[in-house]
Amino acid sequence: MKGQRMSGTVAAEFTRLYGAEPHGVWAAPGRVNLIGEHTDYNDGFVMPFALPHTAVAAVARRDDGVLRLHSADVPEPVAEMSVDGLAPGSDKNWTAYPAGVVWALREAGHAVTGADIHLASTVPAGAGLSSSAALEVVVASALNDLFSLGLRGRQLARLCQRAENVYVGAPVGIMDQTAAACCEAGHALFLDTRDLSQRQIPFDLEAEGLRLLVVDTQVKHSHSEGEYGKRRAGCEKGAALLGVDALRDIPYDGLEAALARLGDEEEVRRLVRHVVTENQRVERVVELLEAGDIRAIGPVLVEGHASLRDDFRISCRELDLVVETALASGALGARMTGGGFGGSAIVLTESTDVPAVTKAVEEAFAAADLTPPRVFEAVPSAGARRLDRLTGAGSPAS
Ligand code: GAF
Numbered sequence: 001m002k003g004q005r006m007s008g009t010v011a012a013e014f015t016r017l018y019g020a021e022p023h024g025v026w027a028a029p030g031r032v033n034l035i036g037e038h039t040d041y042n043d044g045f046v047m048p049f050a051l052p053h054t055a056v057a058a059v060a061r062r063d064d065g066v067l068r069l070h071s072a073d074v075p076e077p078v079a080e081m082s083v084d085g086l087a088p089g090s091d092k093n094w095t096a097y098p099a100g101v102v103w104a105l106r107e108a109g110h111a112v113t114g115a116d117i118h119l120a121s122t123v124p125a126g127a128g129l130s131s132s133a134a135l136e137v138v139v140a141s142a143l144n145d146l147f148s149l150g151l152r153g154r155q156l157a158r159l160c161q162r163a164e165n166v167y168v169g170a171p172v173g174i175m176d177q178t179a180a181a182c183c184e185a186g187h188a189l190f191l192d193t194r195d196l197s198q199r200q201i202p203f204d205l206e207a208e209g210l211r212l213l214v215v216d217t218q219v220k221h222s223h224s225e226g227e228y229g230k231r232r233a234g235c236e237k238g239a240a241l242l243g244v245d246a247l248r249d250i251p252y253d254g255l256e257a258a259l260a261r262l263g264d265e266e267e268v269r270r271l272v273r274h275v276v277t278e279n280q281r282v283e284r285v286v287e288l289l290e291a292g293d294i295r296a297i298g299p300v301l302v303e304g305h306a307s308l309r310d311d312f313r314i315s316c317r318e319l320d321l322v323v324e325t326a327l328a329s330g331a332l333g334a335r336m337t338g339g340g341f342g343g344s345a346i347v348l349t350e351s352t353d354v355p356a357v358t359k360a361v362e363e364a365f366a367a368a369d370l371t372p373p374r375v376f377e378a379v380p381s382a383g384a385r386r387l388d389r390l391t392g393a394g395s396p397a398s
Contacts, residue, residue, distance in 0.1 A: 006056050006120070007387040010072070014058035014118040017070055017078060022058035022118070023146055028138035028384040029054045030123030030130045031179035032214055032346055033337045034188050034203075035297075035304055036282040038312060040173030041232050042239070042275045043194040043246035045282035048175055049203060049380040050183035051214075055121040055134035056387065059142040062114030067102055069095045072120035083114055088167045097132055098139045100167030104159045105140070110149050117142070124374070126220035128336075128343020132168075133176035136160035141181070141384040153181035153383065154196045171229050172339075183383040190286050194248060201289050203380050208294050210332075211351045215361055216374040217318035219342030228339055231271060231312065238272040241265065247272060252280040274311040278304060298333025298348050305335035305345075314340030321364055322347070322373065329353070329360035346378070 007025040014022045029050035036046035067086075070078045071094060079095045086103040098117055105112045117139060123131040140156040143149070151159070157177035164170050164177075174193050183189050187200040205212055239247050242258055250258045255276045262269045281300050288296045305323050309315040319336040322345040326334040333348040349357050358375050365373050 004387065006054075006122070007058075010056045010058045010118060010120050011388075013072060013120070014060075014116070017118055018060070018068070018116045020060065022116075023060045024142065024389060025056060025058045025387045026138050026142045026145070026384065027054040027056045027387050028134045028141060028180045029183065029381055030134050031176060031183065032129060032212075032344070032378050033175065033179075034346070035285045035301060035335075036175075036278060037304065037308055037337070037340075038231060038235070038314070039248075039275055039278050039282070040175040040193040041171070042235050043248035044275060044279045046175045046191050046193060047188050047201070047282050047285060048179035048183065048191070049188040049378075050179060050185075050383050051123065051129060051378055052381040053121075053123040053129070053134075055119060055123055055131070055138045057138045057142050058118045059139075059146060060116045061143075061146040062116060064114055066114045067099060068116045069098050070118045072118070073125075083112065086167075089169055091167075094135075096168045097135045097163070100163030101136050101139045101160055102143070103167050104163040105143060105149070107162075108159060110147065110151075112143050112147050115143065115146070124216055126343070127216040127218075127374075128221060128338030128340075129214070129216075130176040130180065130338070132164065132170075133160065133180045136163055137177055137180035137384050141386070145386060154178060154198075156384075157181045157196070171232055179383070181384050183381070185382040186380055188289070188380060190282070194246070199286075201286060203289060203294075205294065205380075206351075209351050210294055211349055211354050212378045213326075213347040213349060213354065213357065214337075214344050214376055214378045215322045215326075215347060216344045216376075217316075217322065217342060218371045218373060219316060219318050221339060221342035227314065227341055231314065234268055234271045235275060238262065238265075238268045238275075241268065242272070247275040248279065250276050252276055270311040270313070274307045277307055294348075295332055298331070301333035301335040301346070301348060302327065308336055308340060312340070316340075316342055318342070318365075318370060318373075319345050321368065321370075322361055325361050325364040326357050329357050331357050
């Protein structure tokens with residue numbers, strides 16, 4: 001119902017802006033990552049699930065080479081450009097995300113000849129919840145349908161990642177785009193980022209009397225900034241020193257030997273240790289969830305946080321405060337989620353403990369004189385989809 005309302009609002013605004021009805025309305029979600037952080041650009045394992053928060057796009061195809069973009073979330077007039085003139089690195093505005101998708105589709109040989117696009121998103125920006133990937137994937141899904149490209153979810157994800165890596169210039173992995181394209185309601189997505197093979201793992205918190213809270217620390221982060229790229233480069237250095245294609249190729253039981261071979265490369269050793277142990281944590285969480293033991297993943301989440309804080313060094317005071325406070329007030333597990341340096345933490349808790357945990361976190365932030373965090377419940381939701389069929393043809397992305 002909420003989706004339909006949003007779809008109607010976005011379609012009506014499209015009509016007001018462009019003077020004609022859109023050919024359709026699509027949605028793609030933000031995500032939280034349950035476990036498997038900074039493993040995706042190491043060919044490793046990740047386990048995100050989709051949020052109910054989505055980017056919604058009302059879109060009409062054009063055949064005259066013109067691309068027009070507008071967002072309800074940015075106080076700017078409609079941006080107009082030529083699809084032939086799209087060039088990586090030329091756009092430093094929000095429009096680089098949707099324009100980058102058009103560029104990536106065309107670069108891959110798909111005849112996308114223009115579009116009118118109006119976007120609106122409920123995914124909090126800069127909160128580590130993949131608002132950018134949601135924008136990219138919703139646009140890719142719409143164009144896939146309107147130009148009958150026949151691309152599958154994982155192919156759309158690859159093209160969106162290329163848009164972000166090359167057009168926007170952020171060296172991100174493939175997790176967020178795949179989550180936005182491929183997640184299913186009630187499930188977490190166990191994804192092998194080497195070949196994008198995937199398994200939907202049932203993750204029904206409510207049935208178990210559990211809740212997963214997202215705590216947005218309100219500390220903004222950006223992947224285009226240097227620290228993400230530095231970690232990535234350090235991991236690639238580690239793989240090169242160890243003579244493997246990617247850190248994924250270091251098995252957990254070969255970790256000590258690998259670390260010994262890295263000698264006095266202390267920083268690289270820490271990065272390698274995080275990635276190898278994190279891949280193993282993803283596998284442990286999959287096993288526990290498949291055995292129906294959701295509560296038992298709590299300590300694994302906590303281990304993951306410690307590894308990101310101490311070895312990967314991408315946590316911050318606010319994220320650590322959420323984790324410590326939540327655990328001290330009875331949560332089963334907690335960790336930062338996403339790229340780090342701010343953004344959000346997740347907290348696994350008994351549903352009966354939600355008020356106490358929330359209060360404790362809010363009070364801890366107030367006592368430390370920090371901006372109040374935004375706390376909400378995350379329900380594993382659906383991936384990209386077409387919300388309605390107004391006048392256009394085409395089938396939803398799969
Ligand atoms: C960000 C990136 F976009 C992902 O690709 C991933 O590397 C994540 O940080 C860390 O796990 O969300």
